[in-house]
Amino acid sequence: MKNFLIVGGTKGIGRAVVENLSSQGHNVYALARHAPDFALPGVQFRTMDIVSDDMGSLQLPEVLDGMVYCPGTINLKPFKSVSDTQILEEFQVNVLGAVRVLRHTLPFLKNSSFTPGIVLFSTVAVQQGMPFHSSIAMAKGAVEGLTRSLAAELAPRIRVNCIAPSLTDTPLAERLLSSPEKKEGAAGRHPLKKIGNPSEIAALASFLLSEDASWITGQIIHMDGGLSSLRL
Numbered sequence: 112m113k114n115f116l117i118v119g120g121t122k123g124i125g126r127a128v129v130e131n132l133s134s135q136g137h138n139v140y141a142l143a144r145h146a147p148d149f150a151l152p153g154v155q156f157r158t159m160d161i162v163s164d165d166m167g168s169l170q171l172p173e174v175l176d177g178m179v180y181c182p183g184t185i186n187l188k189p190f191k192s193v194s195d196t197q198i199l200e201e202f203q204v205n206v207l208g209a210v211r212v213l214r215h216t217l218p219f220l221k222n223s224s225f226t227p228g229i230v231l232f233s234t235v236a237v238q239q240g241m242p243f244h245s246s247i248a249m250a251k252g253a254v255e256g257l258t259r260s261l262a263a264e265l266a267p268r269i270r271v272n273c274i275a276p277s278l279t280d281t282p283l284a285e286r287l288l289s290s291p292e293k294k295e296g297a298a299g300r301h302p303l304k305k306i307g308n309p310s311e312i313a314a315l316a317s318f319l320l321s322e323d324a325s326w327i328t329g330q331i332i333h334m335d336g337g338l339s340s341l342r343l
Contacts, residue, residue, distance in 0.1 A: 112136055112137055112138060113137050113138070113176035113177065113223075113225070113320075114137070114138045114139075114140070114172045114174055114175050114176050115132050115137055115138070115139050115140070115175070115176060115177045115178070115179070115320060116139075116140045116141075116142065116171065116175055116177075116178045116179070116212075116216060117129050117132070117139060117140070117141050117142070117178075117179045117181065118142045118143075118161060118178070118179065118180045118181060118182060118208075118212050119142070119143055119180070119181030119182040119183075120139070120141030120142060120143055120147075120156075120179075120181065121141060121143040121145065121146075121147040121148075121149075121156070122143070122281065122282050122283075123181070123279070123281030123282055123283055123309055124181050124232070124276075124279065124281060124309045124312050124313060124316075125141070125143070125179070125181035125182075126147075126149075126309070127309035127310045127312070127313035128179050128181065128313040128316050128317060129141045129151065129154055130151060130310075130313070131310070131313045131314060131316075131317045132317055132320075133151040133152060133153050133154050135317070136153065137153060138153050138155075138172070139151075139153055139154045139155070140154075140155050140156075140157060140171060140172070141154055141155070141156050141157070142156075142157045142158075142159055142161070142169070142212075143156070143157075143158065143159075144158065144159070144160050144161075145158065146158055157169060157170075161182070161208045161211055161212055162203045162204060162207065162208050162211075166211050166212070166214070166215040167215075169215060171215075171216065171219050172219070173219065173222055174219060174222040174223055174224075175216055175219040175220050175222070175223060175227065176220075176223045176225050176227050176228075176320070177220075177227050177228045177229065177230070177320035178212065178213075178216050178220065178227075178228075178229050178230070179229075179230040179231075179316055179320070180208070180209045180212055180213075180229075180230070180231050180232065181232055182204050182205070182208055182209075183204065183205060183232060183234075183247075183251075183283060184200070184201050184204050184205060184247060184250070184283075185247065185283055185284060185286075185287070186200075186201065186246060186247065187243040187244060187247075188243055188246070189242075189243055190243075190245045193245055193246050197246055198246050198249065198250075201246045201247055201249070201250040202249075202250050202253065204250075205247075205250040205251060205253070205254055206250055206253045206254060206257070209231060209254065209257065210257070213229070213261070217265075217269075220269055221268065221269070225322060226267075226268070226269070226270060226322070226325050227269050227270070227320075228269070228270045228271075228272065228319050228320040228321075228324065229261070229269060229270065229271045229272070230272055230273070230274065230316045230319050230320060231254050231257070231258050231271070231272075231273045231274075232251075232254070232273065232274055232275070232276070233251040233252075233254050233255050233258075233273050233274070233275035233331060234247060234248065234251045234275055234276065234277075235275055235276065235277040235333060235335040235338050235339050236248045236251070237251050237252045237255055237275060238275065238331075238333060238339040239335075239338060239339045251275075254273060255273055255275070255331050258271050258272065258273040258329065258330075258331065259329050259331075262328045262329030263329065266328060266329075270319075270324070270325070270327065270328035271328055271329065272319050272324075272327060272328060272329070272330045272331075272332065273330070273331045273332065274312060274315055274316060274319075274332050274334055275331050275332065275333050275334070275335065275339070276307050276312055276334050276335055277301060277306070277307055277334075277335035277336055277338045277339075278297050278306050278307060279306060279307030279308070279309060279312060280294075280306055280307065280308060280309065281309055288306065294306060300338065301335070301336030301337060301338050302336060302337035302338065302341040302343050303336040303337050304336075305336060306336070307334070307335075307336070311334070312334055315332065315334055319332075
């Protein structure tokens with residue numbers, strides 16, 4: 112049994128990660144801005160805004176064996192319409208939020224007797240240029256740089272990896288998948304002709320936290336239906 116912190120653990124991919132780890136019998140600390148509408152064995156919820164609240168108030172066990180940072184944004188606009196405020200908001204949630212959590216949790220991760228794992232999230236739009244994605248691609252590109260830099264700095268004690276999904280069926284993406292026609296169109300743009308499933312991505316995140324992934328660090332893993340590398 113291990114101790115894991117999942118940030119953004121009440122919806123979408125984060126919730127799926129919490130459910131996956133709970134089903135394996137681990138202790139899970141799920142952090143989010145809003146209280147959850149579900150309960151699971153071994154899961155303790157904490158309510159906090161990681162961008163503005165004092166991280167020092169976050170009480171955690173003395174030992175953490177892994178951390179997953181799931182918060183993200185989807186604000187698609189033409190570049191000419193992207194304001195400075197929007198760019199800063201994207202960086203606050205995707206980059207600075209992750210940095211604040213990492214600063215707070217590293218001492219607890221260093222107490223682990225295993226090789227603890229950190230999992231961050233990017234997007235296929237960093238690897239595959241897409242119109243209207245400039246602000247989120249900039250922010251998630253910073254997350255990818257952070258992943259590689261921290262993986263080098265924390266090796267061999269702590270592993271750091273990043274998952275870069277394509278469009279996934281989560282509450283965050285509901286505006287883009289609000290009808291059967293939109294879902295079919297989104298699926299058709301991927302070589303595997305489907306959109307992402309939160310439980311599949313959660314399974315990868317859980318694997319990256321496990322000892323079975325003890326030789327994996329510094330990787331940006333493209334779980335994107337082949338979109339970033341295949342042309343059919």
